Amino acid sequence: MHDPVAFRSMHSSRFGAEPAVFVGPGRVNIIGEHTDYAEGFVMPAAINFACLAGITPRADGKIVIYSENYGEEKSFDAAALPAQGSRNWSDYPMGVVSILAGEGHKIPGFSLSLWGDVPLGSGLSSSASVEVATALAVLSLLNASFPGPVLARLCQRAENEFVGANCGIMDQFISINAREDHALLLDCRTLEYKLAPIPDHVALVIANTMVKHSVAGGDYKTRRAESEAACAIIASHRPGVTFLRDATLEDLDKWGSEMAPKSLLRARHVISENLRTVACCDALLRGDLAEVGRLMAEAHTSYSKDFEGSCVEADAMVALAQDLSGLIGARLTGGGFGGCTVNLVERSQAAAFADALGARYTAQFGIVPDIHICHASGGAHPIV
Secondary structure (H helix, E strand, O other): OOOHHHHHHHHHHHHOOOOEEEEEEEEEEEEOOOOHHHOOEEEEEEEEEEEEEEEEEOOOOEEEEEEOOOOEEEEEEOOOOOOOOOOOOOHHHHHHHHHHHHOOOOOOOEEEEEEEOOOOOOOOOHHHHHHHHHHHHHHHHHOOOOOHHHHHHHHHHHHHHHHOOOOOOHHHHHHHHOOOOEEEEEEOOOOOEEEEEOOOOEEEEEEEOOOOOOOOOHHHHHHHHHHHHHHHHHHHHOOOOOOHHHOOHHHHHHHHHHOOHHHHHHHHHHHHHHHHHHHHHHHHHOOOHHHHHHHHHHHHHHHHHHOOOOOHHHHHHHHHHOOOOOEEEEEEEOOOOOOEEEEEEEHHHHHHHHHHHHHHHHHHHOOOOEEEEEOEOOOOEEEO
């Protein structure tokens, strides 16, 4: 992660005051893809890629945000906040400010610096890391706080209502509530969660296909609409089904013929993925890594074939890992249509695994992938 001392110095040089600094981690989803907006189950872990947010008060009523990644500064009037995003990087921090204002907080002027090393468009949730770090920073100025699940919902609303990306709750929730060396099974309906340990000898190897996706793009919206259309048909027979979380594979056997073929496939993925995700948490809790790997493989096949959320490069990245020493499980992670695979790998073999996987992928596609050996990190917090 970026050196907090250097980050503080950068903010101080730019804005003339020593900032309070907060960190919001990115995440990798071990299993449970496109189940969150169906009020289902997901099992992410925070990772040691993050966004740093440094904040100091201003006396001129302005909100000035500087992104070190973009080398760009944006200025806003704290008394006249924009009502919606402008398709700019500043939408993510300003979305949080807008939601907090809507909750009745009087927003003062402040200077905010941002820097992140979560790869953009990789499916590792760079947006949520910005939102969460910004939220902690602004709340520190307001002398206010929220319970973790409540703050996660506010940050999700920033992305839904201000940015216009129809994401679920998972990314913001894990960024705030993660615990080091653990995955987190989240019930996206109740926001209840259960921690499952990732053994010391297991590394998270994240392999970036270098194919970028956008959650705000059409593929995500189409898949979500297809899933919801399937749910509506089941609900017409079983009124208690409000989301695919409530549906069963038996429902598909009974009424799948009434669905558009694509909707049936999407629903089969979501329903079966919920079952796999809960089972994967149970397997981690009892230390059954072979079962974890089996469930990850099954999840990738479902994501690729039924949800059609993968791509040639991501399918290849998963396939190329299968016979490498140390692999426990591999699958495409995140919103799909590119991005990263997550590989659970024996830590002692992680470096050799990463080198071999990168070489194989480069040989096949002529693309040099970014491959990172990570660990499950703790949630968002101030840096003293």
